[in-house]
Amino acid sequence: MLRVEHLTKIYPNGTVALRDVSFEVPDGEFLVVIGLSGSGKSTLLRCINRLIEPTSGKIYWNDIDITSASPSEIRRIRRQIGMIFQQFNLVKRSSVLTNVLSGRLGYANPWLSLLGVWPVEDRQKALRALERVGIADKAYQRADTLSGGQQQRVGIARALMQDPRLLLADEPVASLDPVLAHSILQYLEQLNKEGVTVICSLHFLDLVHRYATRVIGLKDGVKVFEGLPDEIDRTRFKEIYGEEAQEVRAASL
């Protein structure tokens, strides 16, 4: 259970990214956050694992206060929260396997990991994770030799290594073409069915309808919608995306 209370984030340059956002995510949900770019979706996701420090407000995960956790506590919390990114954020010059193994850093012996020494179980686990996303044969290639869709699968495998109980996905398919988008989201859906809570920000409404169990809409950092995917009608849509977005909707519906 994730509980966000009155979350506000103001950047040093004065930009208000989030203003008093509150919501709850019960375990096992596939929550999708929608909104225009710049509406605060990325900031919201990064506040949850404190890659970005919130200005005020509280986030509780299973009644642990994430916002006031000490550096070592937050690392223990982070290792249970997987994250995948729009730009995949792989270390391009490292091998696929090393990228996947790095998902295990929160569990690994800190000193051995600095030497690049990994236990055999972790290596096997990494190969299994790669098998699961269907690219086990690429394990020893450099990450930048892979296509975009394959790179995002490496990103998912990296998150899998964390044995996550919560998965944050920041626009995971925005850099991919529609067919690949579905294949990636299907992996997330499958994980969700296995009991991992998923919070995912998305751009396209058709994907929202297909995968989300619940939706939150953000506009200029304010939560303007919370409900089921089917509840997004024309008026709701305008509230979230603004007047000009009419035609985008026509295209995406």
Next chain:
Amino acid sequence: MKNTEHLIRLRRIFTQVVEAIVIGLALYASIQVTQPDFVKLITAAPKARQVLRELLAPDLFTRESEVVTVGVALPVPCGSAPEDEGRASGPRLEVEPKCAAERETVVVRGEELGKGVQVTLRWRLPDGNTLGIQRLVTDAEGNFEVRVQVRPIVATKGGQSARIEAEVTLPGGRITPSQTLRDVTDAMFVTIFMALLATTLGTLLAIPLSFLAASNITRRGRVGALVYYLVRTLLNLIRSYEPLVMATIFALIVGFGSPFAGILALVIVTTASLGKMFSESIESIDPGPIEAITATGANRVQVILYGVVPQILPDFLSFTIYHWDINVRISTIIGFVGGGGIGDYLSKRINAFEYSKAGTALLAIILVVWALDFLSAQIRKKLI
């Protein structure tokens, strides 16, 4: 699956070990040959400090000053020569008593010499030689008083008595650029001109060569290929020499220390280096416009003029300015081996242990290189 993983890891470990051994051996051999003696850096610290202190105190300005010498005759023994009348005012020296015998002590007084200035007091012997007495500083009224022992050597010879002289350096107040600064400026101008002339001539020579060394222009047919490889090899060969090596040879031919030798060396190096850069720029041009212009029925010269030149001009200008920058740097040292310019001045001053003059030249080099670096970066930014 596991097998491949093991193999790959083993191979990586093996290559890493081999690389480490090769590098280790190379380093061992290098240290054997070079014999780095870092302890020397510490033991030589006092010398380093002295050299650096002088280098960091560049000789830039001098205070214009006036050297005044006043004197008074002192016949030894008394009556051996006429005594001085003594002046009533102005900078003057008085001695009490006006004559003395050997080994007596006299009082020497300096008057109105300027406040708190350095005075060098000395004997002017009858044969014209001098004998230092002491250095002192005048008091707040511009006077001094000192006791001097009369030594046998100052005795009157041939009716000519010895004199006591005081040399005073009176600051005139005006601050003017020192001779060093003038010399350095002069040498710096020469250096910049060297770079300018060499870059221009080098560019002019590089342009035709670069077309000959561009595979997409020249490498057609057997003759073309031959020319292409010949020019390429020549350019590569020249590029492997430092300009300084060339400069030594030219210095021997046209005269040591002449900026012209430096220019010749720089021209050759610039030609080779720019020729290569230009040819690469020509090779990377877009064939589209050339095709289009050829399709209009233009001849080869017209194709180059309208299809090639507009594409390469910005690159050429940018490379030229970049190389002008390099040439300024090189021309600062080309004088070390007889190429003239600031390097010539610098090496001469260092060989003469005149480190503060060398420091002035160093300062000038840093300033000019820096300024031109900045300027050329600005211009290139504008071009791209």
Next chain:
Amino acid sequence: MNKAERQPAKIFALLSLILPGLGQALQRDWKRGFSIFLAIATAMATVVWYGKSGWYIAIILLWLWNVWDALNMPRGAPVAIAVLLWLGMAYGIGWQVTQVNPMALFTNTERAQSILRPMLQPDFFTARKEKHEGWVEIQVPCSATPPKAEKTVGDIHIRVQPDCGNLNETLIVTADGLWPNEPTEITWMTPIGDVKLLGPGNNQMLVVETDDEGHLSAVIQVPGSALAAAPDPTLPLPHRVYLTQTRPIGGMTLSTNGQYVVRGIYETLALALLSTLLGAILAIPLGFLAARNLMSGHPILMGIYVIVRTILNIVRSIESLILAIIFVIIVGLGPFPGMLALAIHTTAALGKLYSEVIEAIDPGPIEAIRATGANNLQVIRYAVIPQIIPPFTALTIYRWDINVRSSTIIGFVGGGGIGFFLYQWILIGDFRAVSASFIAIAAVVMILDFFSAKLRERLV
């Protein structure tokens, strides 16, 4: 253009007439104005400095151009004219100041030939030779009881008669056991190791051929300069007479100068390798300190950044040769000062390049690794280092390449390597050796160029 618009243009032109560039600057094109002012100021400074009054005409023309330009603002007058005027002035004065004298190339053809002709026969290899040598001691000047001047070295037996000699006295040398029918060089060596020639005028080698039995006899004179450096010319001391035979035994070997070339190249490579390594190690911390993205957090960090950057820039603008001179003064001649100079220049150059790599790292992976719960060290190990190691290595190899070139000349000022020998040879005029070192330099530089390009290709 109507009159109302022309009126201010004339005023601006007038302003530009008073102070070049002022009119342009006041018409809001301050960059153009400043450039014009700078151009005319520098031109004036140059002309005044050299007192070449004829070139005032260029300045007047530039000045007029500037007025014309101000009149035609905002479009202005053609810039090319001004640029050409300025360059014309610079070339004109530069030509005179730098004593450009193309004729010198032709008037000195003889000198050029005497330099270039020997260069066609590089002194690198020499025919392999076998040496057959013997010597005998003879007392100079004579004492009352000189020892017998007879000696057997290997199979060569030599006898000199009489057993001692005074300056310019005649001696008879006889020898057996030499190679038959071979020219034999006869030389004199003083007790302090000076070799004197015994041929005509004492400045040519005395060469005598042996007979069929390997027997030789020759008449020599005690050289007049045999006692030149002796502390006491009256003290009888043993001098030596050498008989030397050499004959080719087929094949080639390194000549003496060839050996120096090899040693110089070896030293050059060692210099380049050590200085690159040392410079790279020193440059890594400096690279981090000079990276804007790391250092912009706090005023103190920003201060360190500015200071480090400035120092790197200053050091980079001093050529390593100048640094070498200073180090030679401080620690003495040899490869060590050269290595120090190259290392310092390398540190400055690589420090700047490294900092640019660090500034360009992708923050995405850092974020991703941090999100897995990694600690700071792990983030550096898994997100930062993999991103910077390959470019660092490539830049270091590139720098090594440059250092190999630089270390070929660092010896010109006493910094060791092939340059040291090369400069000596140039000064004493041994152009066959010069040519050998030229070939060696070109070969080494080109081979390393090739390898470093290949290595860098693999890394990127």
